[in-house]
Amino acid sequence: MRFILAFILALFIFIPAVSAAEPLRIVIDNPNIEPMPFATPAFQAETPAANDYAARISRVVADDLVGTGLFREISQDAYISTVSSFASPIQYADWRAINAQALITGAVSVDAGGRLVVKFRLYDVFSGAEMGEGLQFVGSTDAWRRMAHKVADAVYERITGESGYFDSRVVFVSETGPKDNRAKRLAIMDYDGANIQYLTDSSSIVLAPRFSPTGDRVLYTGYETGFPQVYLLDVANVGRRALQLPEGTMSFAPRFAPDGQTVVFSLTTGGNTDIYRLNLNSGALARLTNSPAIETAPSFSPDGSQIVFESDRSGTQQLYIMSANGGEPRRISFGTGRYGTPVWSPRGDLIAFTKQAGGRFHIGVMNVDGNRERLLTASFLDEGPTWSPNGRVIKFTRETQGAGGAPSLYSVDISGRNLRRIRTDNAASDPSWGPLQP
Template structure:
């Protein structure tokens, strides 16, 4: 359930440095050394306030550390003990431990029962405040506030939007390998707050978020026939988009949320179709004797990327949104599949099968810049963070007890991490930033 949250700017003075440029990470460089940053426990009265303050500080620390761009310093190294966030810190004490940035904050319970959380971000060497925000919310929504704080810090220090206040919808898998129960599930991007959206009575596959992050399409098998559902995450209401015999890949939304694009198998071959969600009118975009599948819109909605074996092997193609100008863009070794357009529009992620390995990689929309981010026994299903800097995918492990787990990797390919889930997990889809 979405919880109420109010956000206002903190009206505090900024302490300007006379000659030093504002602190910022250049994330366009391929080999970024993580920025040392000190994140103090948020101040609060003993009890609920202090406990919430420590918890929020921990989540902010974990978010920033997982991004690979920040190196949070140990609290044991801190010299100054913060007692008032409205008083500038002793910058020299933070320079001694080589901290470039400092985060301070406090938590207070309001008389109406709301939680007030505020923080300051300081440039230690420039001796100036970079930003400060204040949030009002219900006490049980503290974790989301922590993600919003991390987003604000990330944006101020990188110049790009954060991705921490987001969710992942995925397929949770349980039971023996030959009788897996697959439930549609959702969790925060860091693996917390997981819960099921379906009961496991029917097989579910390939969930996809709508642009407003409130609805999900997914494929389910009803009486052994593929059926596409549209589920409202907040209300739990779902509707049948349609029964599609021979569907080979679940639909994805258009950027405006008015259409879905999908692959349907009719007459012995699979082609790309769109459906208008209001009129339910279906339009065919490709017409080949091959298998055209796995379509994904560009963020501006003008183009679609998809995979096809029309040239003799699985490769990636791009066409205009009306089906015109279909052309191949992948020409490297191996078979390319599951292309997904970046929210930034600058890259297309893919799965590639080569030499017995499944790799996750990216290329530019014209096919240039093809490079591998990670490889292994079985990697599949890339999905983009909303800022286009991180990918999540699932990786299958070998053996009778093996199964899929979720992983993330950034565009450098060096920051790869497993995402915790309570069961096996596959088919992740990353939400847009929560509104």
């Protein structure tokens, strides 16, 4: 069974500006959160062909920010003044009157070549100044959602000081049919559930997809031969191949190293399951563990020097860390219950995991030394955590109880706040969050 648990140390609190000299900012040292009120007047369409795009882009920007739980959108019904032009001066007093702390304005046009041009500015209302310089994004009209996410990422970064995560994608398993006979296929979508595309058909079972560090390839476990085997898929052309491994073995639970050219996974041979490393270029295969226990779910540290994994070598399912070259591992989980599916945070400071204890499943996080364990969720079945590119949010699978129960994707902030369901067309499981797109 796949596990997932998430824990985080840093928490958000918004501190309003108290004087014109104090800049808008977020201080990450307090567990109390008051969402920052912001205003986003509809972006201006500077050409007739941009009318629909302007409205949709400004809506996605606002939804991205509100979805973090850190921002609160002020209804346009409360606006005192409007923004009739991207070049219009800002009437700061009118925005202060409705308690807007941040103001986002934008303009959209379609140029002579048919390209979409999106401009935006961000203002600190209380200090009466623009935050950074205005930015412009240019792309095809089909990429309008990506440009909206890029605007939201820029706003998020300027206010929080952290990189955003909106212009990213998630690969997952889409599931259809009854619980005892589900068809499963790989799918990819925007971080918020939009633009779902399918990468495989449902002719065989697929499990545990994992993005490469550059987001152009996916590792997954497939059952085309009737036994679990690791496959490598190219996202652009949907071409795939099985990893070349010794005959008579079963392989599963793969994951990329930070270099993108090395993968780790579990390999079963002779009735024993250990963790192996494979160089995709040379084909060199190395065994990293050698134990009669079941050892699986490996995940690299961001610098590639260590691997966290799960093992029952102590008699129960627990978490261990070892060198990326193998060697004697050290146990890091010591709480009550069973631990599995560990995933190293992209920041390097935390490990997310699944925990089963007291008849409940949890997503949690702990320090890499095993200290300061924190459980973020609790339900009938929560499992399979995956980190956002900035290490701030965790996505996971939640399944409801009962014969008709179906899995769905959820997200939660590392503070344990802002639990949200990700809407998908069908049941969904096994998410893997990719990097920010270039």
